[in-house]
Amino acid sequence: MSQVFLGMPAPGAGNLFAEEQFPAAAHRELGNTQLRANLRHATHTIRDKRIRVVGELPDWEALRDAGSAIKDASMANLDQRLEEFEKNFTARGGIIHWARDADEANQIVTRLVRDTGSDEVVKVKSMATQEIGLNEHLEAQGIAAFETDLAELIVQLDHDKPSHILVPAIHKNRTEVRDIFLREMPQVDPALTNEPAKLAEAARLHLRKKFLSAKVAISGANFALADTGTLGVVESEGNGRMCLTLPETLITVMGIEKVLPNWQDIEVFMQLLPRSSTGERMNPYTSLWTGVTENDGPQNVHLVLLDNGRTRALSDKFGRTALNCIRCSACMNVCPVYERTGGHAYGSTYPGPIGAILSPLLTGIEAEENNSLPYASSLCGACYDACPVKINIPEILVHLRGEDVDSKRGKKLLPTQMDLLMKGGSWALSSGNHLGLLEKALPLGKLVAGKDKKIKKLPGIAAGWTSSRDLPAPPSKSFRDWWKSEKEGK
Amino acid sequence: MSAKDEILGRIRTALADAPRVEEVPRSYRTTSSLSEEELIELLVDRLVDYKAGVDVIDAADIPTFVASKLDAAHSVVYPHGLDTGWLQAVPESVQRHMDAPGSMLTIPELDATSAVVTSSAISVAESGTIILDGEPDQGRRAISLVPDHHVCIVPVSTIVQLLPEAMPRLEVTRPQTWISGPSATSDIELERVEGVHGPRTLDVLIVRGL
């Protein structure tokens, strides 16, 4: 346990840690060809859809600029925004609870559920409750939590873990889903086929009674609007509406970073989010509620505001923009590493490029389980281009690699070749002169290459790369040298 | 120290470098120049894409169209503020239930009701989004959720092209539901399938002269 000072940003706990280092987990997952085929199919489907609907908007870049600036502004005054939100939400009959970490949040929710006398809850998909391990905690306390989002239901029935933040069962194909339903749903039609429409109908029948009789629902929130005290949930299936409307008690768990300054700001995010996540012009359902409304929806409305490492991330001035994330999942859908390893390899609730920066920012890079995550990237930059709020993920990855090297040095661990390479990488990329100097070493690479201009075996750590593939030898001149001589020649 | 004070204290410590706040650039589109006909065309296109049923009709034809949409229904619920003239052509065989603050249908009663008819507050053509805000002609959220068939009236005067144009016309603190097509999921192989927990059939009547 790290020491915690009062008022000092503290690391998060819960499902934020990899169970093993990324390289080992990735290696295992890479051997799963079914997983890779499923992921490839799904991520390519969604990429094409996203590009089509994003291309429709002539002002897409202007929306991204606005989204990014709104988030920055919100984060810069987060304490005031939260107090303003609390005031407005409370004035409308909502009750706010603050939770320093996963444990405290779990205890608050358990107590709130107990107070209702109910021993079961229905749940709307929520990253925050996944992060704190709420379902497991409730179960240990004798409270059954039923996931109602189709993908979450699939994962829960299969006793599996989510592998994607938007479509947690993305690693399963339709036939695998059918098999899980046949095995785990008590009243399912044994003739169930693998048609997605039939599978969706089976889920409807399975959950209908639960929705109509539930007394308590637990949700996350996509945003909180400070100036009105409004919460919002964006969803597709109507399971969200069921949970947010029918039960008597609604408990929402939300990270403190989700607050937006002005309610009009949703005009930006509700254009950015659906197009980036499911590749739709708009998601089927969005619900907004402000505290309690007489005769409409739950009459006991709670919100648990969760820190769990967010203030730690906020204190990293090069990394804090990771908190701007609106969890659209576009970055993982375009990531070549994610497409091959899948979400489980990242260990934490947050997989893919955003997970590779967010998990170590929340837990601290010193957490050894997560210190290999910033290396789970080729720095190709596809995530940055896709991100609707323009989080510069590659830049933060490089920053965290530097932090990792520094933290190991602090612990008097000798830097590995990888550390030196990565430190070198951030040095090289930090200035054109540095890069130029390094490129002078290029002709050396020519020497290692054989006559066929392929490098077959690299020394040291890079041997792992060349053990399964040849590397083309670098050109005799770097592009920068060539450009210079071309220009001077003219 | 309370959890609240501690978290706020942590935030202040984390922000000790006092990050600069830039003015938010808002150069995205906030006004449109589409004609009424173009707006209708755009909204219809989007709703059809979502697999909603759509008809563009005149105000005088509302009763006929509502009745024909309820052809297969055995019962219908409507909010107390709905113009009951809209239901006048619905056959006697279809049971009618008015839902009002003093006499609300129970959840099992709503579940046993085949359809709901509501009006709507505002619609955004570009994204095919119909916004309900709980006004008396739309009713509380449960009535447009539990019955499996939603017939929704969209007056042409409430259609805008862009989401930012809808914002000044919304009262955000009312409970809102933004509806873009019938319930759907993309959870299996990221392919969209219509019809999960929300109403599986959405029929939209876009009404001229309203």
Ligand code: SF4
């Ligand atoms: S980092 Fe950006 S692209 Fe990735 S999930 Fe968050 S908002 Fe979406």
